[in-house]
Amino acid sequence: MSESEELARLRARNAELEAQLKQKQRLATKAVASYQQRALQMEIIRQQNEDLDRLAADLAKAKRIAEEHAREQEATARLKSQFLANFSHEIRTPLNGIIGYVDLLSREEGKRLTAHGRRDLTTVRRNAKTLLALINDILDLSKIEAGQVDVVEEQVDLKTLAEECAATVEEILRGRDVELVVDVAEDAESLITDGLKIRQIVLNLMSNAAKFTEMGEVALHATCEGDDLRMVIEDTGVGISPEDLPHIFEKFRQVDGSRTRTKGGTGLGLAIVHELVLLLGGKLDVESTLGRGTTFEVRIPGVVHDGPAKRQSSNSEKWAALRSSETFQVLVVDDDPMIQQLARKELESEGFEVVAANDGIEALRIMREEKPDAVVLDIRLPRLDGWGVLSELKSDAELRRVPVIIMSVEEERSRGFALGAYEYLVKPIEPSALTEVVTGAVAAGGDGHVLVVDDDADTRELVERSLTADGFTVKSAANGRDALLQIRHDPPALLVLDLVMPEPDGLEVLERIRTAGHDFPVVVFTGKDLDEQDQRRLREGFVRVLQKNGVALDAVLSEVRERMQKRRSDRPTLPRVLYVEDVVQNRDIVRRYLHGFVELLEANDGEHGVQVAEREKPDLILMDLSLPRLDGWGATTRIKANPELASIPIIALTAHSSPEDRAKAKEAGCIGYLTKPIERDLLLKTIMGELDGR
Numbered sequence: 183m184s185e186s187e188e189l190a191r192l193r194a195r196n197a198e199l200e201a202q203l204k205q206k207q208r209l210a211t212k213a214v215a216s217y218q219q220r221a222l223q224m225e226i227i228r229q230q231n232e233d234l235d236r237l238a239a240d241l242a243k244a245k246r247i248a249e250e251h252a253r254e255q256e257a258t259a260r261l262k263s264q265f266l267a268n269f270s271h272e273i274r275t276p277l278n279g280i281i282g283y284v285d286l287l288s289r290e291e292g293k294r295l296t297a298h299g300r301r302d303l304t305t306v307r308r309n310a311k312t313l314l315a316l317i318n319d320i321l322d323l324s325k326i327e328a329g330q331v332d333v334v335e336e337q338v339d340l341k342t343l344a345e346e347c348a349a350t351v352e353e354i355l356r357g358r359d360v361e362l363v364v365d366v367a368e369d370a371e372s373l374i375t376d377g378l379k380i381r382q383i384v385l386n387l388m389s390n391a392a393k394f395t396e397m398g399e400v401a402l403h404a405t406c407e408g409d410d411l412r413m414v415i416e417d418t419g420v421g422i423s424p425e426d427l428p429h430i431f432e433k434f435r436q437v438d439g440s441r442t443r444t445k446g447g448t449g450l451g452l453a454i455v456h457e458l459v460l461l462l463g464g465k466l467d468v469e470s471t472l473g474r475g476t477t478f479e480v481r482i483p484g485v486v487h488d489g490p491a492k493r494q495s496s497n498s499e500k501w502a503a504l505r506s507s508e509t510f511q512v513l514v515v516d517d518d519p520m521i522q523q524l525a526r527k528e529l530e531s532e533g534f535e536v537v538a539a540n541d542g543i544e545a546l547r548i549m550r551e552e553k554p555d556a557v558v559l560d561i562r563l564p565r566l567d568g569w570g571v572l573s574e575l576k577s578d579a580e581l582r583r584v585p586v587i588i589m590s591v592e593e594e595r596s597r598g599f600a601l602g603a604y605e606y607l608v609k610p611i612e613p614s615a616l617t618e619v620v621t622g623a624v625a626a627g628g629d630g631h632v633l634v635v636d637d638d639a640d641t642r643e644l645v646e647r648s649l650t651a652d653g654f655t656v657k658s659a660a661n662g663r664d665a666l667l668q669i670r671h672d673p674p675a676l677l678v679l680d681l682v683m684p685e686p687d688g689l690e691v692l693e694r695i696r697t698a699g700h701d702f703p704v705v706v707f708t709g710k711d712l713d714e715q716d717q718r719r720l721r722e723g724f725v726r727v728l729q730k731n732g733v734a735l736d737a738v739l740s741e742v743r744e745r746m747q748k749r750r751s752d753r754p755t756l757p758r759v760l761y762v763e764d765v766v767q768n769r770d771i772v773r774r775y776l777h778g779f780v781e782l783l784e785a786n787d788g789e790h791g792v793q794v795a796e797r798e799k800p801d802l803i804l805m806d807l808s809l810p811r812l813d814g815w816g817a818t819t820r821i822k823a824n825p826e827l828a829s830i831p832i833i834a835l836t837a838h839s840s841p842e843d844r845a846k847a848k849e850a851g852c853i854g855y856l857t858k859p860i861e862r863d864l865l866l867k868t869i870m871g872e873l874d875g876r
């Protein structure tokens with residue numbers, strides 16, 4: 183190869199290499215570019231990530247702040263309602279005092295006062311009442327707003343209620359040429375609903391009508407449509423203009439809001455009426471023509487009831503018969519001497535004997551010593567409040583049946599009824615209303631009737647007729663609601679209960695009566711297939727008899743006969759067992775376990791236990807060991823030292839389980855020893871074993 187050839191080859195090779203190099207360089211540049219792009223993307227993602235993190239942190243912080251805020255708000259709301267409750271109590275108590283003392287004064291000194299003096303007194307009373315109404319309005323509204331209002335069901339006599347409202351309204355109308363008309367159709371007289379709320383609605387609407395009417399008429403017409411109640415309140419007053427009409431139900435809204443307005447008022451009345459009507463499931467409408475007058479219409483569904491409106495009257499007949507033969511004792515529990523004095527005056531004038539207690543502890547002591555026929559109980563009490571007293575009473579076998587009438591400025595009626603109160607009066611009350619209720623309470627119950635609850639009229643009649651033919655007194659209720667109402671005022675000796683009913687069903691009825699402390703036996707009569715849960719609920723309600731499928735009517739009847747006969751003849755022969763225990767819950771459990779097997783007496787500390795043992799001489803004693811005042815070992819020693827009681831077997835029932843404790847119990851005189859938690863079967867076996875051996 184020549185030199186030039188060689189050169190040319192090398193050149194060509196060189197060019198080739200150069201091209202390859204360029205190619206590689208291009209690729210490399212591309213790779214670098216794509217790498218850079220990715221790096222850029224990564225960076226963007228990283229930044230986005232950081233942003234997200236920051237956002238999350240911000241959100242968490244915001245959430246924390248919001249939660250804190252909500253907590254603060256909740257605390258504020260709680261504080262507010264607590265404040266309102268306390269504040270209104272502090273105002274209402276002295277106001278009730280003023281009203282009460284004016285009552286006392288005009289009753290006692292009324293005749294000796296000059297006409298002028300009497301008029302002044304009336305003015306004081308009226309002003310105090312106005313002030314009270316105002317405070318109640320504010321409190322009511324705040325309660326409604328906080329969702330703290332509940333609705334109770336009770337028998338309401340609409341005619342009496344409307345007439346009472348009219349009497350109040352008459353005072354507003356005095357001196358004006360306005361006719362007041364109250365017209366309640368006969369078939370709308372008897373309601374089952376919340377009587378206090380109906381009263382508030384009627385009184386408010388009628389007062390407004392009276393306030394804004396100078397001449398003509400103010401009228402209430404009540405009628406029923408099916409079982410819906412329709413009330414129309416109309417007046418021939420100033421009327422409301424079309425611009426104002428849509429706003430009158432708003433809070434604080436007054437058509438004439440100026441300071442020079444001629445009529446008093448807070449602007450809360452209609453807002454409350456509206457809320458109350460809604461609470462009762464109803465509807466409120468208004469029509470008005472300026473200068474002509476105004477018509478309000480209230481509709482409340484499902485409250486008209488076909489039973490008799492005045493059940494009290496049958497009680498008052500009974501009462502007339504009773505009072506001629508016996509004196510009844512009433513315990514009045516109130517820390518306010520004025521209330522004590524008022525109640526005493528009123529009740530004594532009706533022939534009751536009255537004892538008074540200033541606090542809950544004293545009340546319980548007097549209850550145990552005196553066994554009064556009825557108790558009038560305030561809620562806010564020193565030492566132990568009214569709720570505490572009520573639950574103590576309901577867990578005491580001896581006192582459980584004493585009717586309790588709560589009398590309080592606080593409206594907590596559903597709580598009161600759930601805990602077994604006979605009646606709940608909201609202060610201030612007319613003194614005569616108190617005697618009426620106490621009379622009803624004393625005269626009610628104890629007649630040993632059977633209550634039959636079934637929504638099927640045929641079954642009800644069948645059971646009723648068969649039992650009546652056997653000489654039993656039988657009453658009936660067509661649903662759970664009715665049954666609960668009857669039981670509250672007139673507890674039966676035995677209940678025959680259907681389980682399948684519209685609300686509340688039989689199981690719920692059972693639970694509610696047991697919560698309220700009623701311990702009469704229940705015979706369940708049902709076609710329902712019972713699942714595990716139903717059976718548990720029945721056991722908890724200590725139902726002992728159960729008949730499946732409607733065919734077993736005969737069986738139910740004979741069961742009722744047997745139980746009622748047993749009640750008549752056997753009652754004193756059930757063994758009497760005293761349980762000394764300070765924990766209410768334990769007493770509750772044991773009472774349930776032993777129900778129907780023994781008559782259970784109860785005591786809540788060692789001293790009390792010894793007292794009951796001395797008085798009642800029970801057949802057996804169950805003794806808790808750690809007790810207040812005098813412990814179980816001490817109480818056992820004292821009982822054993824009394825020759826009259828020494829032979830009563832005592833079984834220790836306690837959470838202590840060390841050998842020393844057992845030895846100490848044995849030494850004190852206990853012949854048996856059971857440890858908590860208490861086992862039903864073992865408890866029954868031990869008790870029955872002891873009793874049989876005697």
Ligand code: ADP
Nearest residue numbers: 390391394430436437447448449450451452476
């Ligand atoms: P107040 O306490 O001011 O009466 P309400 O809420 O009861 O507050 O009523 C709001 C307003 O509605 C009243 O101020 C009045 O102007 C008007 N109003 C209510 N009822 C009537 C009525 N029957 N006739 C004329 N105006 C009425």
